[in-house]
Amino acid sequence: MRYKAEKPSVLFVCSSNSGKSPMAAGLMEAAAAGTVDVHSCGTNPGESVNPESAASLAELGIDISSQVPTAVTDEAQRSADVVVILGSNAQLEEVPGTRYERWEIDEPGLRGIHGEERMRLVRDQIAAKVRSLHQELTGG
Numbered sequence: 001m002r003y004k005a006e007k008p009s010v011l012f013v014c015s016s017n018s019g020k021s022p023m024a025a026g027l028m029e030a031a032a033a034g035t036v037d038v039h040s041c042g043t044n045p046g047e048s049v050n051p052e053s054a055a056s057l058a059e060l061g062i063d064i065s066s067q068v069p070t071a072v073t074d075e076a077q078r079s080a081d082v083v084v085i086l087g088s089n090a091q092l093e094e095v096p097g098t099r100y101e102r103w104e105i106d107e108p109g110l111r112g113i114h115g116e117e118r119m120r121l122v123r124d125q126i127a128a129k130v131r132s133l134h135q136e137l138t139g140g
Contacts, residue, residue, distance in 0.1 A: 015089040046069045103126070106122075
């Protein structure tokens with residue numbers, strides 16, 4: 001697979017850039033250990049990272065608590081090899097020449113699962129998809 005730069009680049013996008021996309025970015029950064037450029041943005045960014053999302057990653061030794069949600073741009077999409085849209089709330093107009101994936105993440109809250117347990121389930125779903133994407137992008 002050919003990449004736009006020296007190494008593959010992934011942009012994770014959700015609506016607020018406060019929960020799922022920063023979690024995915026944190027998980028990819030940990031898995032990739034510098035072999036993939038990783039960014040996250042939102043279509044309607046919030047003010048800060050969701051504390052429950054940050055706590056669920058802190059359990060794995062990953063710190064996203066200081067990240068600040070940012071808005072997605074055409075340039076961010078253009079520079080990424082893969083744009084991963086998490087959930088159904090975020091809607092993007094696709095930029096030609098960039099691969100897009102949508103990851104539907106099961107919402108445990110709809111089954112009455114809330115708080116830390118909910119975030120762990122969401123984290124674990126995202127982590128499995130991140131591992132698969134990392135393997136695809138790096139062959140490892």
